[in-house]
Amino acid sequence: MMDKLRRYPIRVLGGLAAVTGLVLWIAGIGPGKTITVIGAFVVLLFGDSVRSLYLGQAIAQYRYASKSFRSGKHEDAADEAAQAAVNLRKLGFARPAELKRLAPALSLQWAALENLDRHADAALVAEELVAVYRTVGENYWERFYLADSMERLETSVSELPADRVGAEADELLMARAELAYEANRKHARALGLVADRHVKLREYDAALPLLIQAADILRPLAAEHPDRRSSLVGALTDLGHCLSDLDEHERAQAAYAEALDVSRTLDETTPTAQIRHLVNLAGSLRELQRYEEAVPNDEAAVAILRANLRNGDDNEKLVLALGLLGDDLRAAHRLEDALAAYQEALTVRRTTPALQTVIQTLRALGRPDEARPLEDELQTRPKPGLYTLTIPQAR
Numbered sequence: 001m002m003d004k005l006r007r008y009p010i011r012v013l014g015g016l017a018a019v020t021g022l023v024l025w026i027a028g029i030g031p032g033k034t035i036t037v038i039g040a041f042v043v044l045l046f047g048d049s050v051r052s053l054y055l056g057q058a059i060a061q062y063r064y065a066s067k068s069f070r071s072g073k074h075e076d077a078a079d080e081a082a083q084a085a086v087n088l089r090k091l092g093f094a095r096p097a098e099l100k101r102l103a104p105a106l107s108l109q110w111a112a113l114e115n116l117d118r119h120a121d122a123a124l125v126a127e128e129l130v131a132v133y134r135t136v137g138e139n140y141w142e143r144f145y146l147a148d149s150m151e152r153l154e155t156s157v158s159e160l161p162a163d164r165v166g167a168e169a170d171e172l173l174m175a176r177a178e179l180a181y182e183a184n185r186k187h188a189r190a191l192g193l194v195a196d197r198h199v200k201l202r203e204y205d206a207a208l209p210l211l212i213q214a215a216d217i218l219r220p221l222a223a224e225h226p227d228r229r230s231s232l233v234g235a236l237t238d239l240g241h242c243l244s245d246l247d248e249h250e251r252a253q254a255a256y257a258e259a260l261d262v263s264r265t266l267d268e269t270t271p272t273a274q275i276r277h278l279v280n281l282a283g284s285l286r287e288l289q290r291y292e293e294a295v296p297n298d299e300a301a302v303a304i305l306r307a308n309l310r311n312g313d314d315n316e317k318l319v320l321a322l323g324l325l326g327d328d329l330r331a332a333h334r335l336e337d338a339l340a341a342y343q344e345a346l347t348v349r350r351t352t353p354a355l356q357t358v359i360q361t362l363r364a365l366g367r368p369d370e371a372r373p374l375e376d377e378l379q380t381r382p383k384p385g386l387y388t389l390t391i392p393q394a395r
Contacts, residue, residue, distance in 0.1 A: 054091035058084045074115040081109035126153035188217040211239040253284035275301045291332040298325035319345045
């Protein structure tokens with residue numbers, strides 16, 4: 001629909017140019033003939049007539065080619081499929097969105113040439129087929145067809161003489177490598193989908209081996225293809241969550257640490273995502289009572305939140321992060337540092353829990369005089385679960 005909307009004003013302008021040029025031509029004024037021809041060409045190029053012309057011829061030729069192929073007339077099938085491809089190339093030039101229609105004709109031409117043992121010609125056709133799917137491969141199924149077209153290219157190149165060297169050998173190697181990449185990418189995705197289903201059903205034991213396998217597949221892919229690193233981060237995070245649910249915190253910590261390291265190599269990692277990885281790692285270290293190791297991750301999360309404060313939600317996140325930092329510092333017997341974190345949280349948002357942690361820490365430090373004003377303030381706050389009814393005074 002959008003393609004039609006874009007072409008409509010161009011057709012209108014072309015029509016106006018053709019009419020204006022015709023008037024000038026008849027009146028013998030200026031380059032009327034040239035303007036008329038250009039306008040008519042624009043109308044034809046961006047109108048439906050070009051599509052109908054090329055597509056109609058291509059469909060007829062493709063049907064003849066299919067019939068010849070089924071009858072075993074592979075020479076005729078190859079020629080007829082080639083003629084269909086010519087018309088579809090023209091259609092693709094005029095309408096880039098129609099380029100994918102070229103693929104079936106090329107596939108049929110390739111099959112006919114392979115049956116005729118014309119492997120070198122078939123390889124050229126397969127190369128064009130690969131190029132088509134690389135151009136239009138925007139969704140899952142078109143990527144699947146890309147892998148299929150690469151397999152055809154490999155088949156054709158494999159049939160060439162065994163002493164092939166240079167570009168042909170490199171081409172075969174690249175075809176095999178890309179096929180393996182596509183297969184592994186899809187395998188990892190399938191493992192992740194099945195594992196996610198088990199996790200939703202709380203079947204963590206069933207999900208764990210699938211998540212481990214997905215991460216093992218994605219590691220070498222991410223090493224060679226940087227665009228797959230984000231997938232590896234997601235797989236490692238899911239693995240860490242599953243291990244945490246199984247109380248295997250040592251292994252969860254390793255998965256979270258690897259996810260954090262990989263995420264730091266990504267340009268597109270957002271501050272929110274970075275905080276999430278830091279909090280995951282700190283949480284697993286906290287479960288292992290390795291509080292001193294958790295503290296730097298807490299501090300990094302706090303630093304990111306301080307630098308990216310925008311609204312009330314961010315303030316709440318900062319309060320929570322400062323609270324976790326304070327808890328880990330207190331567990332590591334660093335009470336003065338814990339107090340500083342709790343006091344900052346109280347400054348950002350004066351809540352009952354924030355008051356309580358500051359009071360407790362001050363008393364643990366033997367500073368009750370500093371704690372008393374906060375205790376008085378705490379006494380004036382409504383108790384949790386109680387509601388105060390305010391009756392307006394009569395006027």
